Amino acid sequence: MELHQLRYFVAVAESGGFSKAAKRCFVAQPSLSQQIIKLESELGSKLFDRLGRSVVLTETGKALLPKARLILSEADNIKTGITEHVDSGAGTLSIGIIPTIAPYLLPGSLKRFSESFPQAKLTLNENLTEKLIEGVVDLEIDIAVMSLPIENKLIQTEALFDDPLLLALSPQHPLSKYGEINIEDLKEIPFIALDEEQCLGEQVKNFCYEKQINPDIICRTWNLSTIQQFVSLGNGVSLVPKMFVNTDTSGICTYRNIQDQAPARTVVAAWHKHRRSSKLAKGFTQVIKEEYESLLRPREI
Numbered sequence: 647m648e649l650h651q652l653r654y655f656v657a658v659a660e661s662g663g664f665s666k667a668a669k670r671c672f673v674a675q676p677s678l679s680q681q682i683i684k685l686e687s688e689l690g691s692k693l694f695d696r697l698g699r700s701v702v703l704t705e706t707g708k709a710l711l712p713k714a715r716l717i718l719s720e721a722d723n724i725k726t727g728i729t730e731h732v733d734s735g736a737g738t739l740s741i742g743i744i745p746t747i748a749p750y751l752l753p754g755s756l757k758r759f760s761e762s763f764p765q766a767k768l769t770l771n772e773n774l775t776e777k778l779i780e781g782v783v784d785l786e787i788d789i790a791v792m793s794l795p796i797e798n799k800l801i802q803t804e805a806l807f808d809d810p811l812l813l814a815l816s817p818q819h820p821l822s823k824y825g826e827i828n829i830e831d832l833k834e835i836p837f838i839a840l841d842e843e844q845c846l847g848e849q850v851k852n853f854c855y856e857k858q859i860n861p862d863i864i865c866r867t868w869n870l871s872t873i874q875q876f877v878s879l880g881n882g883v884s885l886v887p888k889m890f891v892n893t894d895t896s897g898i899c900t901y902r903n904i905q906d907q908a909p910a911r912t913v914v915a916a917w918h919k920h921r922r923s924s925k926l927a928k929g930f931t932q933v934i935k936e937e938y939e940s941l942l943r944p945r946e947i
Contacts, residue, residue, distance in 0.1 A: 647685065647688055647689075649718065649721055650681065651681045651682070651684065652685075652714040652718055653671065653718060654667060654671060654673075654678050654681050654682055654685075655682060655685060655693060655707075655711075655714055656711065656714050656718065657670050657678075658678075658682065658694065658701060659694075659703055659707065659711050662700050662701065663699060663700050663701060664678060664679055664682075664701065682694070689706065689710070691706040692704050692706065692707075693706055693707035693710065737765075737766060737767070737924070737926055738767045738768075738769065739766060739767070739768050739788050739789065739924070739926040739927060739930060740768075740769045740771070740781075740786065740787050740788045740789075741768060741770050741771070741787070741788070741789060741790070741791070741930060742770075742771045742773065742778040742781055742787040742789070742790035742792070743770070743772055743778075743790065743791045743792070744772070744773070744774065744775055744778065744791070744792045744793065744844075744845060744846075745772055745773075745868075745869075746793075746840070746844060746845070746846045746870060746887060746890075747791055747792070747793075747887075747889070747913065748772045749870075749893075750887075750889040750892075750893045751791070751889060751937050751938060751941075752770075752772075754937040754940065754941075755930070755933045755934050755936075756768070758933040758937060759929065759930055759933045762929055762933065763926060763929055766926050771786075771787060774844065774845070775792050775793075775796070775845045778790045778916075779798050779916075782800075782801060782916055782917060782918055783798065783800050783801070783918065785918060785921065788917065788921075788924065788926075788927050789915055789917050789923070789927040789930055789931065790915070790916045790917070791806070791913065791914075791915060791916075791934055792845065792914065792916060793809075793845055793846070793849070793911040793912060793913050793914065794911070794912045794914060796914070796916060799919075800919055800920070801918070801919065802916070802917055802918070802919040803914040803915065803916045804914060804915045804931065805912055805913075805914050806913045806914055806915055806931065806934055806935050806938070807912075807913055807935065807938050807939075808911070808912050808913075809887050809888055809910060809911050809912075809913055809938070810887075810888045810903070810909070810910045811850070811853075811885040811886065811887060811888070811904075811908070811909040811910060812885070812886060812887075812888055812891050812902060812903060812904070813827050813832070813883055813885060813901065813902045813904055814873065814874065814877045814884045814885070814886045814891075814899045814900075814901055815877060815883045815899065815902065816877055816879065816899065816900065817899070817900045818880055819880060819883065821883070821902065822900045822902070824902065825903075826902060826903045826904065826905045827903070827904050828904075828906075829859065829904060829905070829906065832854075832859050832861065832883070832904075833859055833860065833861075834860070834861075834862060835861065835862065835882070835883055836861075836862050836864045836881065836882035836883070837862060837863045837864065837882050837883060837884060838863070838864065838865045838866075838867070838873050838876045838877060838881065838882045838883070838884040839851070839861070839863050839866055839867075839873075839884065840866070840867060840868065840873070841866050841867065841868050844868065845911075846887065846911065849909070849911050850885050850909070853885070853909040864881065864882055865881070865882065870886055870887075870890050873886065874886070874894070874896070874898065874899055875898075877899050878896075878898035878899050885909060886901070887911065888942075889941055892941040892942065893941065913938075915927075915934070
């Protein structure tokens with residue numbers, strides 16, 4: 647027994663004929679009649695007595711009619727309820743985000759998201775790019791915020807913004823007296839870097855390689871705050887994201903732009919290519935963009 651058979655049955659009962667019911671249901675009369683015959687065969691009893699061009703319900707038909715109406719009503723309620731649930735912004739969203747973005751964009755983004763979708767439930771996975779890609783591919787993460795490159799054919803991305811990398815140095819460093827730094831000035835200067843397992847560490851390494859800079863790396867760390875502390879003591883310089891710079895209120899470091907072809911990372915939203923992006927996922931992507939834009943407004947470097 648199928649829902650469309652019950653719809654056809656109710657239409658015939660309410661209109662009093664197969665022709666009128668077919669027009670009401672926007673189907674050909676032979677197709678409608680065939681489905682009624684199948685329904686009668688499944689029930690083992692006739693539903694209508696044919697009286698010329700009109701039909702009347704049999705006792706079986708009279709017994710089925712209120713039940714059919716109730717079933718169809720419940721089916722419509724399910725559809726309406728699901729639509730209302732989705733439209734209300736209710737549901738669960740699993741988010742992934744890399745450690746060099748999370749501390750700077752996540753607090754404000756979560757606040758914005760909860761204001762827009764108060765009924766939504768979020769789960770969070772802050773992890774390295776490789777682990778987040780695994781989560782997206784395994785459908786454990788709905789949407790991930792990370793930076794390019796991402797080399798996986800099952801991952802689809804949307805570029806959110808380009809985040810420039812600025813040179814961090816001690817206020818006492820000789821280069822701090824310049825408004826902008828030339829790439830040539832970075833050669834053979836003690837350098838503090840993120841571990842290359844962090845995508846930002848790999849990106850900085852690639853930038854240095856492309857510009858034929860061979861930095862003297864005296865420290866590798868997993869944390870941008872550790873880099874900041876080392877730099878502030880005059881132990882070396884480093885490249886850090888602008889989102890880090892624009893949230894730094896400590897005043898212990900000075901930051902400078904790099905002239906010409908300055909390095910930058912492209913931050914993207916990533917999801918499984920065979921998975922439709924939900925309303926919640928699109929909403930979270932939008933608040934991440936808004937939060938980054940808000941970080942650029944308060945202060946200038």
